[in-house]
Amino acid sequence: GTDATGKSIYLQDIWPTREEVQQTEEERVTPSMFKALKEKMEMGNKRWNSLEAPDSVLFPWDLKSTYIRCPSFFDKLTKEPGALQPIENAHVLLFLGDAVTTDHISPAGSIARSSAAAKYLTNRGLTPREFNSYGARRGNDAVMTRGTFANIKLFNKFLGKPAPKTIHFPSGQTLDVFEAAELYQKEGVPLIILAGKKYGSGNSRDWAAKGPYLLGVKAVLAESYEKIHKDHLIGIGIAPLQFLPGENADSLGLTGRETYSLAFPEELSPGVTLTMKTSTGKVFSVIASFDNDVEVALYKHGGLLNFVARKFS
Template identity: 50%
Template sequence: MKDILNRPHDRVTLKNMQSDWLSCLDNKVGFKGFAVPKESQAKVAEFSFRGTPAKIKHGDVVIAAITSCTNTSNPNVMLGAALVAKKACDLGLEVKPWIKTSLAPGSGVVKKYLDKSGLQKYLNQLGFNIVGYGCTTCIGNSGDLDESVAAAITDNDVVAAAVLSGNRNFEGRVHALTRANYLASPPLVVAYALAGTVNIDFEKEPVGISKDGKEVYFRDIWPTTDEIAEVVKASVLPDMFKGTYEAITKGNPMWNELPVSASTLYPWDPKSTYIHEPPYFKDMTMTPPGARPVKDAYCLLNFGDSITTDHISPAGSIHPDSPAAKYLKERNVERKDFNSYGSRRGNDEIMARGTFANIRIVNKFLKGEVGPQTIHVPSGEKLAVFDAAMKYKNEGHDTIILAGAEYGSGSSRDWAAKGPMLQGVKAVIAKSFERIHRSNLAGMGIVPLCFKAGEDADTLGLTGHERYTIQLPTDVNEIKPGQDVTVTTDNGKSFTCTLRFDTEVELAYYTHGGILPYVIRKIAAEQ
């Protein structure tokens, strides 16, 4: 309960949080790095919030959300958060009005026991009103910040923070304007909302000032284990769970009134911007395509370490200047109705345009510039990644991706493999892969290759401006899981990689052009 996280597998103890944060300001741009010059780290940006003078600086919290399908299922931490709120309210503490606060439990049971305890009113008083039950801030659905706050952050290049009790917080996922995103327990979310900054030592610095002018510290609002246990025992009752889950299949009037087609086949609506008939089976035959050569391929993107599935296939908001936004505008969708990539994942046209569209992605081609663009090597043009990918496809060129370690870490989302496939990516050459993402790439017919130990694109002198030929056997019977594969470039370089089709089944997916055609052919053959 007393730890705060930056990635699910990177734990920062609460006592070290402030020093860790300060080091992030110094670090180069990337994971846990913002490269803020020393002379600018204490800069204060002044703005007007709804007519009231306000200030914001690096590390200030602008989003505080109790959310998650997992974290909020624990009554101890949820009622613990409510007790923090009660103690804070009793002392007269408040959350700054420009901090966007919300409470989104994963289950309606939470509301029942918060109401039973009488503590929900204190969460409401601090702004943690229930906004719904399901995916919200954790997947980028917090909504826009107030325009004045957004302008203050953008105009002054402020590294603003979000603190949430979700289970994912990869770059660009929570909100486009919060570069620092921390995962914490629900009680800690309330504490950081009250403090208004992650740049605080809770042991030595006050969280706020009480109504009688005294300094209030973290220890003054943090409930004891016994206090939490007492309210859990009195408020969390078996009938709450029974009543909620017995009614779960009954739905609600809006859901139950949705019109449903009686057809056994889905009636695709060509005008829909949410659900679109995908191209996976277009021109498919019963004969598998077999091994496909990757010859003279261009490098679409050149990455370093820790590229996550959120970098590859963001689930958050759709940026107004993105290819996906252009697609929606062309179909008369207003910006207020763009929604998010996560909500439009039934439309392959949007998801292909959203692939590598993360606003915090770092591509070596851009030499320090951050954002979803790349260089179209033949022309030297800087383009949105999707536009560059389509330009290569239209020119008849294959593409590959160069990457560092832990490529594809994070949520195991299938679109992080489907999207590159739709963009025309034929192979990914990385130092290492996250297990599930590597398997997903194989399932989409993309060749996963690993550099040999001690080697990567930099040590081999690869800039990404080369053209790559992957010398896989043309006879599928000669391809074996884990075999060595030679990669050559048009400027005379040659290096050996390990083929990361790890099973015969993955090889079968590859020879069929992916798992989807493989399954269809298998079903059709059994009819």
């Protein structure tokens, strides 16, 4: 900038000295200021204090709410974890490539009018103007499950083009990912996802693991993972499987239309090699991509939520 006479002014000309800063702190920053601020925080504000809080030990879920819903993560929780169950005759929900991001998996943006989440909200009396975003409705598992893989930029090799859809086998129907997963669940069919390198890259997003879990995904088989997302998969009870170095779906001749079966050893250990069998007769090895014994323990519990629930029960 310049002064009134046109002379150039630089930051060094207006920057206060250390002595000036210290003098201002001594005059203005006092213990009473922090005490007063703490008292105001504890008192809250008028709008906060006017909210009515139910006098109950447990939260009374509002069954009509489309924002906060009792999630289904604990519906099948048992007091003790059982033996690890094999994955038998699983279909591939999605056949994905490299660099699938958490936003591809669980978008946080607006809810498209033609999406499965939009249909759910419409059936509950909401108009498109009231849909809001997936990020705003992350407290509703029904919306977030329907929003899983609902990104229009998701490239599914089954379709050969970007679309939030997949193919149901063996019917051959092209459906929204949620609708296909729902049909598989009705048929009692477990699901896996095939992917390439850097699966789950991008921002840390817990629903990118919780959503696939609620769709019925038992395992992801990828060339490599983003570390935080892999932690989230383990934390929700999805097995992170990895191709052997130098191998991938293409090199093994996998189409994604076959079914997959895999058994876990009773003494599962980090990085152990497992045998994957397909309905076409192809057999190949995969790595159980657990990095340590803690991750194995969490997976045996069905994830972190189950582990914590059992610990405090």
